[in-house]
Amino acid sequence: MLASDQELEEAGNRLGERLLTTGRTVATAESCTGGWVAKVLTDRAGSSAYVLGGLVTYSNEAKQGLLGVTRKSLDEHGAVSEPVVREMVAGALVATDADVAVAISGVAGPGGGSEEKPVGTVWFAWGSSPAFTVAVVKHFEGDRDQVRRQAVLFALQGVNNFVDEV
Template identity: 80%
Template structure:
């Protein structure tokens, strides 16, 4: 079921309040969501207190140049993979100095999927260091917009849960 604007706003507000309460700052490293997580978080006035920035690294070249994703990870696993989202988190933290990073890479569709990596498959990672980074894959259904909305909501909720345990 697609995430509504209201659900995204609510999840963004919850994460914003957690970031403010804990003093953490966040950076996003987004591929298939195209900066949507950063957009939700910066819809609130004063968001510069908790959002350092957002990197939209849609192409493999951008993932490599801006986040330091390795040729080996891309060649051996592809952009939609656990090693790549983990490297995206590490690179976003190193590049910006933020306290927490979230990374997203997936197949939003309608094309681009394969048997191994079908449309709707999205990898996520979040963490405050290489050692604390958590990664998870999810499979969403629906059209491109629905997959992306579900991915944005899952990312916001995932970082929120991560902060509870941090």
């Protein structure tokens, strides 16, 4: 299923409104989506009121250096894993002092997949502290663009739901 530009825009606007209404701020830590979540959020005028920053940490070195992801987590679980996205959230919160952070790491394709983590496997996390972080894995169908679009939409919707809980 393809997430259209309109669906992404609407999800970004809904999250922006929710953040404004609740007085919360957000930061992004993205790998396979390459900053697309931050792009959707900042497409809206006035988004600087709730978007504090975004980090694109595509390489393991960037995940470690910019977000504090541990070498142990990367070695034991791989970049596309629950421990890594949880650490990405924690690092984004520290780096930006945002109220909420979202992290995404996945295999968008066309290559790079494995039997354990096939193309379309994407881990997400959103949280307001290391102790209050939710992580979930999704498996999306389609080509690289379709996987990434679906991941961006799911991330926006997930943060929107999470903001209601904090």
